[in-house]
Amino acid sequence: MTTTTRVAPLIDARGLHKHFGPLHVLKGVDLMVAPRELVVVIGPSGSGKSTLLRCLNLLETPDSGSVVVDGIDLMDPRTDINLARQRIGMVFQSFNLYPTMSALGNVTLALRHVAGKSAAEADVLGMAALARVGLADRAGHRPHQLSGGQQQRVAIARAVALEPRAMLFDEPTSSLDPELVGSVLAVMRELRADGMTMVVVSHEMGFARAAADRVVFMEDGAIVEQGPPDAIFGDATHSRTRAFVGQIRA
Amino acid sequence: MNIRGSWDRFADAFLNGRVLAKYWPDILAGLGVTIELAVLIVITGIAAGLALALLRCLGWRGLNWVIVQVVDLFRALPPLVILVLIYFGLPRAPSGFVSTWISLALVLAAFAEEIFWAGIVSVPKGQWEAARSTGLRLGQTLRLVVLPQALRVTIPPLTNRAIAITKGTALGSVVAVSEVLGAASSAMSNSYNASPLLLGAGAYLVLFVPVVVLGRFVERRLGPTAKPNHV
Ligand SMILES: Nc1ncnc2c1ncn2[C@@H]1O[C@H](COP(=O)(O)OP(=O)(O)O)[C@@H](O)[C@H]1O
Ligand SMILES: [Mg+2]
Numbered sequence: 001m002t003t004t005t006r007v008a009p010l011i012d013a014r015g016l017h018k019h020f021g022p023l024h025v026l027k028g029v030d031l032m033v034a035p036r037e038l039v040v041v042i043g044p045s046g047s048g049k050s051t052l053l054r055c056l057n058l059l060e061t062p063d064s065g066s067v068v069v070d071g072i073d074l075m076d077p078r079t080d081i082n083l084a085r086q087r088i089g090m091v092f093q094s095f096n097l098y099p100t101m102s103a104l105g106n107v108t109l110a111l112r113h114v115a116g117k118s119a120a121e122a123d124v125l126g127m128a129a130l131a132r133v134g135l136a137d138r139a140g141h142r143p144h145q146l147s148g149g150q151q152q153r154v155a156i157a158r159a160v161a162l163e164p165r166a167m168l169f170d171e172p173t174s175s176l177d178p179e180l181v182g183s184v185l186a187v188m189r190e191l192r193a194d195g196m197t198m199v200v201v202s203h204e205m206g207f208a209r210a211a212a213d214r215v216v217f218m219e220d221g222a223i224v225e226q227g228p229p230d231a232i233f234g235d236a237t238h239s240r241t242r243a244f245v246g247q248i249r250a
Numbered sequence: 251m252n253i254r255g256s257w258d259r260f261a262d263a264f265l266n267g268r269v270l271a272k273y274w275p276d277i278l279a280g281l282g283v284t285i286e287l288a289v290l291i292v293i294t295g296i297a298a299g300l301a302l303a304l305l306r307c308l309g310w311r312g313l314n315w316v317i318v319q320v321v322d323l324f325r326a327l328p329p330l331v332i333l334v335l336i337y338f339g340l341p342r343a344p345s346g347f348v349s350t351w352i353s354l355a356l357v358l359a360a361f362a363e364e365i366f367w368a369g370i371v372s373v374p375k376g377q378w379e380a381a382r383s384t385g386l387r388l389g390q391t392l393r394l395v396v397l398p399q400a401l402r403v404t405i406p407p408l409t410n411r412a413i414a415i416t417k418g419t420a421l422g423s424v425v426a427v428s429e430v431l432g433a434a435s436s437a438m439s440n441s442y443n444a445s446p447l448l449l450g451a452g453a454y455l456v457l458f459v460p461v462v463v464l465g466r467f468v469e470r471r472l473g474p475t476a477k478p479n480h481v
Binding site: 113 | 379385390395398
């Protein structure tokens, strides 16, 4: 934690509030993530984890607060959010691959239409990204021809290909059969080893213990407690954290 | 004997060789007009319907309200009523041809907008989010990700609707357009014989049977009805 205070944070979100109608979903959340840091966010369903993550690339617009990523103020109306989003990869629970395109087509779409690469350049970069997730041999497959684990790795390749400065993962293994979870987590660990800055909403405790620098426990739209994985999973300060950790361990 | 006599009278009235020989060029010309109208209606109607559906994607509330009202209006009014209103009601009356074109294109645009819109909203939200999260703009997301998926569910109903509405070109005969039915009716009143009408019906079959077959083919290739969902 002392290192994070010295280096300028790569993700700097402060005072985030978000309402959905009468529902107050984020109640003043601060989240700072240092370069190369991996933060795992845990918390009960409905506590606002996804909303927090989606505020970090403005898929949801916070009602108030600030979001600065890699020095870009996302809330500034002069910021081109589409250019900023190139620098923030996102991976979803339900993969959300484009069913009309091959695996390679999924990965190259934004390379061509956002990053402005030629079709040939995009194919080279796309193949490299697929190789990175171990799926170069599946480049021509459509999503429905791939297993869930393979689909999620293609989705990771789609985000990684744009060379983002940070990546957001929203329960990336929650809709996978247990035997496929490992392959996705392995890819995430490699990203981590390569120095990617990551925010991961996940209840995979083994992954969090092995890979996370910090675990953040959210409840009811606020961060209750955060710290190194051993502290949060071992002897959390708050009884609510301990109760929740006990639940996911069971 | 009696049956023989009825058949002769029927043949004289509907399959009169002299009348057919004299008027088939008129019917053929009418077929040309019908085809021209049909092509214009399909192109402009579908383009306008798609444009309205895309405008609706912008999510401007006032605009969306207006689009929905206009679409409902043109879906509710009988096409003949729209045609008569345009032909007789507009201060500078367009020709019968243009009136028929405009009125049926408006009807097709209204139905097409609903069909495109239903197709667009059938694409899961996650597709939008994935595309936008990589920096694709709204228009790019629509064009590259959402529409290709939406069109799969759009094409079968759109084909059916386009066929149904272009058959309405026969209404043009009411406002003096010499399309197939108009040409056949004139020929019928000039010859005091109904044979041209049978020829006209034949001309419609020649035009629309291939289109209907094509529609069925497209539907089989793309349609959700290709396989019942519960199987
Ligand atoms: N688009 C939305 N519209 C209305 N309510 C929403 C929307 N997204 C999330 N919510 C609500 O906000 C709360 C927090 O949701 P979420 O951030 O998805 O929680 P978590 O990811 O921790 O399960 C939930 O009560 C959820 O129902
Ligand atoms: Mg969630």
